[in-house]
Amino acid sequence: MDAVERANQERAKKWTKEAKIGEGTYAVVYRGREAATGAPVAIKKIKVGQFKDGLDMSAVREVQYLRELSHPNVIKLLDVYSSKANLNLVLEFLDSDLEAVIKDRSNVFLPADIKSWMAMTLRGLEFCHRNWILHRDLKPNNLLIGANGELKLADFGLARDCADPGSKLTSQVITRWYRPPELLFGARFYSSAVDIWSVGCIFAELMLRTPYLPGESDMDQLKTIFRALGTPSEEDWPGHTSLPNYVTLDHFPKSPLKLLFTAASADALDLLGKLLIYEPLRRISAKDALHHPYFFALPYPTHPSKLPKTTVPMAPRELQEEANGLGDRTVTKPGRSLKRKASDGGGPERVARSAARRLEF
Amino acid sequence: MVTAIPSAVPNDAFSASPSHSPYEASTQHKHWRYSRTALDEQRASLNSAAVHVIRNAFEIDDPGSSNAISFLSPADEYLLVKLYISKVGQLCAHFHMPEVVEATACSYIRRFYLRNTVMDWHPKNVMLTAIFLASKTTNHPIPLEQYASHIPNTTPSDVLDLEFLVAQSLGFEFVVWHAHRALWGIYLDTQTLPDISFHTIHDAYIASVAHVRASRLSDAELIYTPSQIALACFHIAAPVLAEQWAKAKGESDVISLLPAISDMILQEGKPPDLERVREIDKRLKICKNPEKVVGTKAYLKKQAEEEAKAKEKREKKAAEIRALEDARDPFGGELDPEGAAKIERAKQLDEDDD
Numbered sequence: 001m002d003a004v005e006r007a008n009q010e011r012a013k014k015w016t017k018e019a020k021i022g023e024g025t026y027a028v029v030y031r032g033r034e035a036a037t038g039a040p041v042a043i044k045k046i047k048v049g050q051f052k053d054g055l056d057m058s059a060v061r062e063v064q065y066l067r068e069l070s071h072p073n074v075i076k077l078l079d080v081y082s083s084k085a086n087l088n089l090v091l092e093f094l095d096s097d098l099e100a101v102i103k104d105r106s107n108v109f110l111p112a113d114i115k116s117w118m119a120m121t122l123r124g125l126e127f128c129h130r131n132w133i134l135h136r137d138l139k140p141n142n143l144l145i146g147a148n149g150e151l152k153l154a155d156f157g158l159a160r161d162c163a164d165p166g167s168k169l170t171s172q173v174i175t176r177w178y179r180p181p182e183l184l185f186g187a188r189f190y191s192s193a194v195d196i197w198s199v200g201c202i203f204a205e206l207m208l209r210t211p212y213l214p215g216e217s218d219m220d221q222l223k224t225i226f227r228a229l230g231t232p233s234e235e236d237w238p239g240h241t242s243l244p245n246y247v248t249l250d251h252f253p254k255s256p257l258k259l260l261f262t263a264a265s266a267d268a269l270d271l272l273g274k275l276l277i278y279e280p281l282r283r284i285s286a287k288d289a290l291h292h293p294y295f296f297a298l299p300y301p302t303h304p305s306k307l308p309k310t311t312v313p314m315a316p317r318e319l320q321e322e323a324n325g326l327g328d329r330t331v332t333k334p335g336r337s338l339k340r341k342a343s344d345g346g347g348p349e350r351v352a353r354s355a356a357r358r359l360e361f
Numbered sequence: 362m363v364t365a366i367p368s369a370v371p372n373d374a375f376s377a378s379p380s381h382s383p384y385e386a387s388t389q390h391k392h393w394r395y396s397r398t399a400l401d402e403q404r405a406s407l408n409s410a411a412v413h414v415i416r417n418a419f420e421i422d423d424p425g426s427s428n429a430i431s432f433l434s435p436a437d438e439y440l441l442v443k444l445y446i447s448k449v450g451q452l453c454a455h456f457h458m459p460e461v462v463e464a465t466a467c468s469y470i471r472r473f474y475l476r477n478t479v480m481d482w483h484p485k486n487v488m489l490t491a492i493f494l495a496s497k498t499t500n501h502p503i504p505l506e507q508y509a510s511h512i513p514n515t516t517p518s519d520v521l522d523l524e525f526l527v528a529q530s531l532g533f534e535f536v537v538w539h540a541h542r543a544l545w546g547i548y549l550d551t552q553t554l555p556d557i558s559f560h561t562i563h564d565a566y567i568a569s570v571a572h573v574r575a576s577r578l579s580d581a582e583l584i585y586t587p588s589q590i591a592l593a594c595f596h597i598a599a600p601v602l603a604e605q606w607a608k609a610k611g612e613s614d615v616i617s618l619l620p621a622i623s624d625m626i627l628q629e630g631k632p633p634d635l636e637r638v639r640e641i642d643k644r645l646k647i648c649k650n651p652e653k654v655v656g657t658k659a660y661l662k663k664q665a666e667e668e669a670k671a672k673e674k675r676e677k678k679a680a681e682i683r684a685l686e687d688a689r690d691p692f693g694g695e696l697d698p699e700g701a702a703k704i705e706r707a708k709q710l711d712e713d714d715d
Contacts (some may be wrong), residue, residue: 001475003407004477004526004529008529038406038442052505052506052517053497053498053505053519054494055524057497057502063533063535064498064535065534065536066535067388067533067534067536068388080532080533082525085525129384134384160500161500
């Protein structure tokens with residue numbers, strides 16, 4: 001037997017699967033344990049054999065970024081091994097997620113609790129951005145919560161690096177309700193600011209206990225945003241009218257956030273406003289957000305172990321129609337010319353919509 | 362130490378952990394760095410283990426037959442691998458793939474042969490798979506059919522069959538930090554130095570790019586950091602400018618390291634002599650592992666062993682479920698929910714890995 005295959009089997013033996021906790025067409029998730037210690041883990045088995053292009057892009061992304069990232073607020077990829085034609089990702093086991101906690105009506109959130117979740121989310125995100133990685137699917141459902149109350153960013157199936165400012169990206173990312181206006185207008189060059197908008201939506205949801213901007217279609221999403229925050233003027237967001245999918249929409253007036261978020265402190269509203277600035281370049285960064293006075297004012301964030309939890313067991317995650325199974329591909333066409341492209345990633349990205357379904361975990 | 366992408370990483374980004382750059386947290390820094398000696402030892406031990414296995418396989422096929430075979434030496438293996446690394450650029454250019462795909466594929470091949478031997482897996486096939494995998498991991502995927510159809514005598518399954526093995530051999534560590542990116546950072550940085558014309562800088566950059574490409578044919582990336590290699594290449598092209606940059610960065614110490622890197626790039630950074638490689642490839646046809654050659658006795662024996670093992674596993678699982686069913690209350694699920702649940706669990710368990 002080859003050394004590589006032997007090493008793989010050694011790794012596989014370190015983990016045992018106990019029960020299936022979720023299934024999709026692309027992956028099955030098991031609750032499992034580390035054989036030596038009995039410590040609980042989650043094992044995500046990705047069916048590889050069925051893809052005609054081999055290892056699936058979202059699996060590749062998840063593995064490649066989680067392999068590099070190590071931070072208390074980012075889910076840990078403990079191991080990777082293969083079994084037959086399947087890829088097994090051994091992940092830290094976390095029993096709940098922020099969506100379940102928000103939905104549990106028996107929970108009462110104190111302002112300090114919200115501050116704690118926000119701090120953990122932004123710390124994890126700042127770390128990703130510092131490593132030039134965009135998450136591109138932040139939502140309460142992807143913020144997992146451990147038994148000790150710690151929050152961790154999970155599901156990196158849509159993540160990608162953003163170190164090269166010239167590369168064209170797909171605008172078909174981020175679950176609609178958390179998607180920023182520049183993506184809804186079809187922007188193909190964007191930055192870490194897209195994740196920040198999602199964090200703004202999550203912040204608002206934590207205060208409202210219901211999704212803040214629940215649009216019913218992409219078009220309706222823009223309307224929902226503008227109804228809540230006012231239609232942007234050229235001054236608010238220079239150049240937005242020249243984005244690829246720009247459409248003129250009804251003019252909604254701006255109204256102060258205070259009207260809806262009646263219980264929020266002035267600091268909280270100021271941070272929320274900065275997370276939801278229309279112009280991506282002026283939207284606050286994760287790092288600056290962590291230095292915002294909100295985090296230094298009383299009440300201080302609740303210790304993770306004292307945060308509200310949910311007793312409702314985490315339901316197997318629903319399967320979502322993935323907007324872009326292939327994500328941002330630059331489909332390269334063969335040709336006779338031996339000329340190289342001028343820069344990395346300068347090619348056109350084809351946004352391919354695929355029917356591939358993805359298991360959210 | 363010089364950081365990996367000098368200008369792309371502002372200093373304040375380190376404020377949270379001043380002693381570690383993002384590069385130092387990378388899997389490349391943690392798992393793919395060697396000293397010259399360690400690298401040579403790794404290749405030598407891989408080679409002798411492979412020869413041992415293959416000798417035995419030959420003996421199974423035909424006792425006494427292994428004596429006449431001239432096995433490849435570690436140096437032979439390395440030359441063959443190097444030849445195929447030197448061909449990556451051509452193929453990537455044909456598909457208009459950007460430089461990051463080419464550089465990543467080269468690293469994948471180099472890393473693959475720190476875990477495998479050419480006597481098991483021929484570098485031609487590994488090269489094709491490495492490029493295909495690199496196109497995905499760098500966000501420039503190409504449909505497999507299209508890829509394979511443009512390469513003579515290659516079917517999609519030739520590429521796909523090795524994908525898993527390559528991914529495994531890389532430890533699923535797909536992210537590679539490249540010298541050409543670091544060089545781009547130096548290029549941008551030098552433009553902020555006073556009193557240097559853009560032409561001087563640009564000419565130096567263009568000359569350095571050629572050296573960075575040559576460096577991919579050397580072991581430099583397994584021994585030095587991408588930024589060190591980039592600076593060495595820049596130093597070959599424009600020594601004064603390179604030293605000025607290092608001084609401006611407060612990294613003058615690094616200059617003393619550069620000659621060793623430059624020597625390595627200038628000496629090793631060219632494709633191997635084709636005649637030599639042809640001779641090696643000829644010998645490889647004879648000494649490749651018969652377990653990997655369809656139809657040989659060694660191959661059939663290995664297949665049979667694997668099939669027997671899989672069968673044993675399946676039977677074991679079926680027996681377990683039967684035992685549970687026997688132990689269960691015969692009057693059915695509702696009266697014995699625990700037993701039913703146990704059986705359900707056993708059935709659900711992943712048959713891939715009991």
